[in-house]
Amino acid sequence: MDPAKRARVEDWLEYADDLGLGPYFRDRSMPEVAAAAAAATPNASPSAPAAVKKSASAPARPAPPAVAPPKSPIIPPVAAPSLFEVAERVEGDTLEKIRQDLGECTRCRLHKARTHIVFGVGNAKAQLVFVGEGPGHDEDVQGEPFVGRAGKLLTQMIEAMGLCRQDVYICNVVKCRPPENRLPEKDEIAMCSPFLVRQLAAIQPKVICCLGACAAQTLLATNQGISRFRGEWFDYRGAKLIATYHPAYLLRNPNAKSEVWKDLQKVMAVLGLQSKKR
Ligand code: SF4
Numbered sequence: 001m002d003p004a005k006r007a008r009v010e011d012w013l014e015y016a017d018d019l020g021l022g023p024y025f026r027d028r029s030m031p032e033v034a035a036a037a038a039a040a041t042p043n044a045s046p047s048a049p050a051a052v053k054k055s056a057s058a059p060a061r062p063a064p065p066a067v068a069p070p071k072s073p074i075i076p077p078v079a080a081p082s083l084f085e086v087a088e089r090v091e092g093d094t095l096e097k098i099r100q101d102l103g104e105c106t107r108c109r110l111h112k113a114r115t116h117i118v119f120g121v122g123n124a125k126a127q128l129v130f131v132g133e134g135p136g137h138d139e140d141v142q143g144e145p146f147v148g149r150a151g152k153l154l155t156q157m158i159e160a161m162g163l164c165r166q167d168v169y170i171c172n173v174v175k176c177r178p179p180e181n182r183l184p185e186k187d188e189i190a191m192c193s194p195f196l197v198r199q200l201a202a203i204q205p206k207v208i209c210c211l212g213a214c215a216a217q218t219l220l221a222t223n224q225g226i227s228r229f230r231g232e233w234f235d236y237r238g239a240k241l242i243a244t245y246h247p248a249y250l251l252r253n254p255n256a257k258s259e260v261w262k263d264l265q266k267v268m269a270v271l272g273l274q275s276k277k278r
Helices: 003-018 022-026 031-040 083-088 095-102 137-142 149-160 186-203 213-220 247-252 254-271
Strands: 128-132 169-172 207-211 233-236 239-244
Touching (some): 128 186, 128 213, 149 247, 149 254, 169 186, 186 213, 207 213, 207 254, 213 233, 239 254
Parallel strands (some): 128 169, 128 207, 207 239
Antiparallel strands (some): 233 239
């Protein structure tokens, strides 16, 4: 670099350090650091670096205190419905009314190959709701969520928590089976998930347990992988939300069962449940 330019840059950096703005220049994505430094030096003007250039004989100033970078949560909490969601809230909503409104739904392409709409099953006043991603073959045939092999495993998990299926509510993000058990597409989720949101609002559970990435990503409005936040608690509109692995994943990866059991024990602690068996 040209020596004159270099000297000017060094002047700027020295000036910034004098103002305690060093961390800001190191990481401009730290607005808190810049704001704190600006508040500490309200009259400082970056247009006058030469006027405050440090003299060689001036005593060395103590280094500004180290500022810890702000800790950003992995996922912003979904603490309350948005303004639009509040406007869309249905007063006195019930599961029966939501099912009526869903009707013989053809809102997305998933209706074409379905046998039955799989709305949800269980206790309308459940303290615990399990949310999966969508019906599989057995669910599509029977019209009930989680009745295949993965469903049997979920039933065992529920019983291990000291509950039975009738105590909880079980549903999915999409109510019709995606062909070949593929993941639901974004537009299908967008079309169907408002009914899930209404189901959760009508039930008002204490805990929502998302089974697999699709349910967790939909309710937490994130596209991060489930392994980033599995087993963590989130606030979902007044309910506590936790994500764990889908039982179908456990059938393929039995070693992950112990991780899921730890997550379920967290749920049990919140609900004050005692394990009946393991
Ligand atoms: Fe309707 Fe949901 Fe089925 Fe799509 S998946 S057709 S939105 S019920």
